[in-house]
Structure formats: structure tokens, C-alpha cells
Amino acid sequence: MHLALVISVLRAATVVVGGGVHGSSAAYHLAKAGQDTILLEQFPLPHSRGSSHGQTRIIRLANYGVPQLTALMADSFGMWRKIEQEAGVSLVRSSPMLVVTDDAKMMARVERSVREGGDTPQRPRLSEVNRKYGSNLPAGNLTLIDPSAGVLMADKCVATLQRLFREAGGRVVDEWPVERVEVGPGGAVEVRGPRGRVRAERIVLCPGPWAGPLLAKMGVHLPLEVRRISVFYWRIKDQATPTVSFVHYGNEYHNYGLAQLEYPGLMKLVQHTGPVISSPEQRDQRGASREQRTKMQQYVREHWPTLHPEPVIEESCLYTMTPDEEFVIDSHPSHPNVVFACGFSGTGFKTAPAVGDNLCRLVLGRAPRHDLSAFRASRFAPRSRM
Helix, strand or coil, X not given: CCCCCCCEEEECCEEEECCCHHHHHHHHHHHHCCCCEEEECCCCCCCCCCCCCCCEEEECCCCCCCCHHHHHHHXXXXXXXXXXXXXXXXXXXXXXXXXXXXXXXXXXXXXXHHHHCCCCCECCCHHHHHHHHCCCCCCCCEEEEECCCEXXXXXXXXXXXXXXXXXXXXXXXXXXXXXXEEECHHHCEEEEECCEXXXXXXEEECCHHHHHHHHHCCCCECCCEEEEEEEEEEEECCCCCCCCEEEEECCCCEEEEECCCCCCCEEEEEECCCCEEXXXXXXXXXXXXXXXXXXXXXXXXXXXXXXXXXXXXEEEEEEEECCCCCCEEEECCCCCCEEEEECCCCCCHHHHHHHHHHHHHHHCCCCCCCCCHHHCHHHHCCCCEC
């Protein structure tokens, strides 16, 4: 039975838009800082329509992005552990990760980032890797093991952040779509939607794939693309062969995999891209993943012969991509009480505790804990107009 939505006016000191992992983290940090905070989510919780759902995500020290990302990733490790302790749950499982690349400069950055994060990378030979895992990774590639890497239990992480947020006094309001955000005289914020209005002193926007249109209404125009990603699970031929989490990055490939965990006898392998869609509502259109499926079948046949080359399970999620595949974390140029984070490009889940902490600090007018210069929206000028 459909329940009629209640039209109302809600009030809080701070409102967070978006109940994914980054919005939930920001809300959690705000509540812990003593802020009266509302977390708005457009869909009924939990749901699988955005980018934070699913059972697993890789967490790692190995960084092949901008240098400023290394500290965010390393600090998030410790913050996830503190969240585990506070909640009394297990969110992180150890799973050393293999990095494979034909780019020597990138491998040097990866190796340096693991050391800066406090661990010692291992450098096995490609022949050793292929022998151990039954893989057939191409000659000329370099290999590294990030021994500190692991797997985040994704759905559990989001639910835990929201639970701790509630326990700290926060309010979660789901089924509350946001149509626009207005900032009035003196900086007062009003969030408008079909269910009513939310009035607050400040706002954090983490709208995921819906970021582009919502921010554009506030005069922030970012070059974001939403891509539909197909997540495939492949049957393991011989259970005696060990599986490994990995990233295969180079001129020809950008694929990743996770060691056997969610489904017994299956390993997750995914291509780190997908077709651009005009709106997030198109995610579940039939046939959108045909090209990805064909490419991944060929990749599995050539490089992971220990797997059957036909996926047995397909799931989907959305990546919100920036042109340089790095995040956007910034304040509105005219309203410092409006901050936003988006464009996590399929690599941001692991950093949610540190990102949420920095968003909390920014919106409260405090100095961020990390160097966020590489994540400013202005780097896209003149393509971005603010």
C-alpha cells in the first residue's frame, strides 16, 4: 500500500543531502561535533539506486591518483577501525591487493604511497604471480602487493554510519527528494522538495549521480558524467586455486577484482568504466552492459583462465566521473555555509570517513584536516562556472 508523503517544514542547524556513504559520514561527524543535523535521502533506506550499495569495496594504501589522495586513504583506514570499535561491528576484512600495470611511473607512485601510508609493499615477479594465482597476466607488466589492503563491507558500512548518526542525536529522513536549494539573505538555507521544506543554517551536499543538475541550479556547473557500471561474478573452476583482490591498470586495461567473499565459489571482476547515461534513472535499462560483458569475457579468457568465462551474476551501480577521475570537495564560491562533494569516479568509498570529517570542518568554518587543493571545483575552469 502506498503511504502518502507528509508535507512539512523541518528545521535543523545543518542539513546533509544524500544518504550514501559520504553523506552519511558527513552527517555522523556533524552529529559527533554537537550539530543538530538532518540527513535527507530521496529513496527509502536501504536502497540500491546510487553508488554506495553492494556488499564489498576495496580499501587500500596503494594510490595511483593525485598525491593528496594518499593521506585521505591512509587516515580513513584508522577512522574505519575507530568506527568499528564504536559500533561494535566488523567492517574491514584483510585482503592484500595485487597491483598490475605497464606504467613504470605509476608503479613508482603506488609503491611510494604504500610506504607513506605506513606499510612495506611487496614486489613479486610477474611469473610468481601467475604461478600462484593461475593467472596469465601479460608480459611486460609490473606487479606489487599492497599487504595492508582489505575489503570494506559496503552496505554494512553505510548502515553503521547512519546508526551511529542516530545514536548521536541525528535525524534520518528518507523518501525526501530534493528539488532545489536556496540560500537567502544572511545565508539562511532552505531545501525544497515535494514533501515540504527544510530550513537550516548550513548544508552539505553529497547527491552522488544527481549532483550535476542539483548543483547547476545553485550556479555550480561541473563537467560530470554518470556511467552505468556492470559488476560481474565469475565461477572459480578449482577451489584449490587462491583468489586475490587486484587492480589491473594500464594503456589497455583498467579492471579490478575482489577475492572470493560475497558468493561462495565466485570471484568479482569488473571493468572500471561503462556507458554514459543521461540520467541516473536510466541505470536499469536492459542491454546497457552488453559491450562491457563482451570485453570482460575476453579479458577473463585471456588473463584469468582459472575462471569460467561466462559471468553467472550481474549487478550494477553508478560512477559519477570527473574528467581527471579525481573527487570534487569544495565550498560554494558565494556561500561558505554550502559545501559539496561529488564525482568520486568509482574510487571514493574507502575515503568516506576522512571526506566526511573534512566536509564537517568546512561547513563549520574550520580548517580541513587534509590538503584538499587537488579536489577544488575551480580546477575545471573555464569548463566549470561558479
